[in-house]
Amino acid sequence: MADKHEQTVDPHTGTATTGHEWDGIAELNTPLPRWWLWTFYACIIWSFAYWVAYPTWPLVSDYTKGILGYSERTNVTEALQAVRDSQAKLNEAIVKDSFADIKANPQLLNFAMAGGKVAFGDNCAACHGRGAQGAAGFPNLNDDNWLWGGTFDQILQTIQYGIRSGHPEARISQMPAFGVDGLLTPSQIDDTAEFVRSLSNLPHDGAAAERGKAVFQGDGACVTCHGDDGKGNPEVGAPNLTANIWLYGGTKEAIVTQITTGHGGVMPAWSGRLDPATIKKLAIYVHSLGGGQ
């Protein structure tokens, strides 16, 4: 208060004024309790103690560390390590135990399912979709229709080595490109496609399907892989043609294209990229999606 004002006493309350006045309204000087001032000083002193104890001041390329050595980054690292340590035993058990044992142990099964779900989202969802529902060219993992087999061991094998992945253990069988390589004439391929549609009870041209059946069993030798009844063979990754579940689509055009090009997809090998426990968790998770055999 640099300038002096006339300080008076407010007649209504008996409180002294500060002498400040605006449009006839006087400012009362109601003193603050002194202990509150001391509390404020104590807080200031407390902040100095904080500077000494905890990281406080940013420097050019560093910061003051404080004598307690507190660091949130270290805390997080330690907490994450603690989680990893606590999971280590479970992960060991996952690697060691058989699928049947894991299934019989609710704690282990829950752990495997939770881990598998996360790993699936991180590594598999890009192709197979977040709900493992697949897409054109990428198999749906929810159904009971498996290209390479749906037992736990077969799923595990597929995840470990991939399909046509270049891994020495990977399964690589390939459908011939009947059209591109001139193995069948376009009309034969057309007839075969009609026959394949008939296998799944889809609308088709009966006469053409009859002719296609002959190609399927004769010139095309499709039965070698897909079987006499067209039910496929997981040993060679031959799809079941009777289930009306299509990897590349069930329209006539899509089937013709497939017979013509013999296209086959690639799945990467995951052994070496993911640790054995994670791979096993993934296999358990995928097996649990409802199609496991």
Added chain:
Amino acid sequence: MTDISTSITPAASPTPGRKRAEVSPPTQSTSMYKAREPIFPKLVHGKFRRIKWIFMAVSLGIYYLLPWLRWDRGPTLPDQAVLLDFAHQRLYIFGLEIWAQEFYYVTGLLIISALLLFLVTALAGRVWCGYACPQTVWTDLMIAVERIWQGDRNARMKLAKAPWSLDKTWRLAGTHVSWLLIGLATGGALVFYFADAPTLFMELVSFEAPAIAYIFIGIFTATTYVLGGLSREQVCTYMCPWPRIQGAMFDADSLLITYRGFRGEPRGPHKKGDTWEGRGDCIDCNQCVVACPAGIDIRNGAQLECIQCALCIDACDEIMTKVGRPTKLIAYDTYRNLEAEAHGKRAPIRLIRPRTILYAGLTALVGGLMLFGLSQKTIFEMNVVPDRNPLFVQLSDGSIRNGYEIRLLNKRRETRSFGLSVSVPEAKINVVGIDGENPPITVAPDDLRSIKVYVSVPREKAATLGATTPITITARDRDDGTETARETTFKGPGR
């Protein structure tokens, strides 16, 4: 709402006798801060003091003894009547058991408490502050203890002024040690609400209790000692927001503690035998001021510091009886009536008015909702969450499959086994992790089990269903046949 600010100015200036603290015009700049002026409330006797003693005894009794009350809930559960079990996320209140996902009951209790506070404030001012607030109750207790060690007001004032001596030292030491012990008991009682009291007590005295228990006892010992023993009215005046809110809660019909200036003024000393003609009933004996734990003079009208504890009423009534005048010179009254009486009329108390109807109605509504919720509490619950990705899956045989996340909550004390059924008779039910079709699902006692369930409908049936079919999933207790059903949907490719 009538404007009450202009209604009564009790102490008409200039007044005979004592005035409010005389302030001589300052010559230099006045200080921005001032030390707390110690207050030495005098013990009063009377109706409201008695009510306050009873209230203190009951509320402190409940607070300190409740954790020790037992309540049998069977062998698997704690037998403490009131227990906040953080470890298992349960709240036990006698026969009521609130799980973490039912925490809205606690929210409801808090809402009801707030509404009741509004209602009581609208009816009779700061009743909560004056009688029931822990700050008031414990401060009252601390003052009573102080009185035991140091005597009543005059003795305490003398002791405060006296130079240090052996007598003063042991009296003050006794006071503060007693306060600390009360604080210790307070903090100690609080931790018993969070763990089994007898067990924790044995652990505490043998120094085997968890560190957190000692830390909390320490914190609450300190706060009880500082707030109840040392700070007292400073908490209400400077720290608590409630006095600022109360202005919105009162109206001209609220019963407030008021000094009837029209009857008391002009005040002045009165000798026995003098006439009462031409003067007010207030004999300026100052008993209302010395009794006040907030250290104010009620005769100056409504003040922020006043917690409406009614001790000045008792003090004044005693004096009025002595000098042979009617009591209730200071009394619970409404501003409307005070205004009327000043003009020789009367205004009856109106307890029922829009404000109180609103608060009471809201309280009844929330209470009714909670009672309804409690009556619907089951000992077995089920939640069904249908898979959203994929919505449905077509299997090799043409059947359509939907997945559901089902949570079964078994609140019984024993393991129960449940069977599932779906409102589509042709449907097949499979549970992930349990072999066989529609297997029994066991849920541990007092536990929640989450399962993944697949419901498949064969091709022929699926062809008759649309893209979305409402279905009901029912869980049946295989022991006593009780059923819980949940509506959900079955998705398909459509016709």
